[in-house]
Amino acid sequence: MAQSPAELLRQTITSELPLLEALPAETASLKPADPTRWSPKQELGHLVDSAVNNHQRFVRAALHGDYTGPGYDQNGWVELHDYQNMSWENIVDLWFRFNAFLARVVDRIPESSLETPCKVGPYPVETLGFVIQDYVVHMQHHLDHLLGRAEITQYPQTR
Numbered sequence: 001m002a003q004s005p006a007e008l009l010r011q012t013i014t015s016e017l018p019l020l021e022a023l024p025a026e027t028a029s030l031k032p033a034d035p036t037r038w039s040p041k042q043e044l045g046h047l048v049d050s051a052v053n054n055h056q057r058f059v060r061a062a063l064h065g066d067y068t069g070p071g072y073d074q075n076g077w078v079e080l081h082d083y084q085n086m087s088w089e090n091i092v093d094l095w096f097r098f099n100a101f102l103a104r105v106v107d108r109i110p111e112s113s114l115e116t117p118c119k120v121g122p123y124p125v126e127t128l129g130f131v132i133q134d135y136v137v138h139m140q141h142h143l144d145h146l147l148g149r150a151e152i153t154q155y156p157q158t159r
Contacts, residue, residue, distance in 0.1 A: 041088055067118040114132070116128040118130075
């Protein structure tokens, strides 16, 4: 049976939390040799920023029957928030708590609203249901990367 978008989000953050908590702070702080790449702290911080931006998209689409809004400057947000100099524990806690809150919000979106058209930045119009599911897939992609997984997580289908 397919999972609801909220269940998929909740399952993702619950299963990944212990792995993030087990990552040593020293490892989370390591910057790649390529200056255009993020440390694990910065990458998880990016996921906090993604949650913040998507929260607004989800709520506005559900309440107003459509959504048109900007993308966001990912690198600028990560730099301005200075995740590199925050404690790993605080970033992990912020990521988990905001996404648990977001799962609660997604749970409350009526199923009929999942067909709401959403236009984000330069991307084609998609449904709210797609934007929510894509958010979780995007999150899992970054988690796979920052946790150093050799194999990419397979994403279950939502209803």
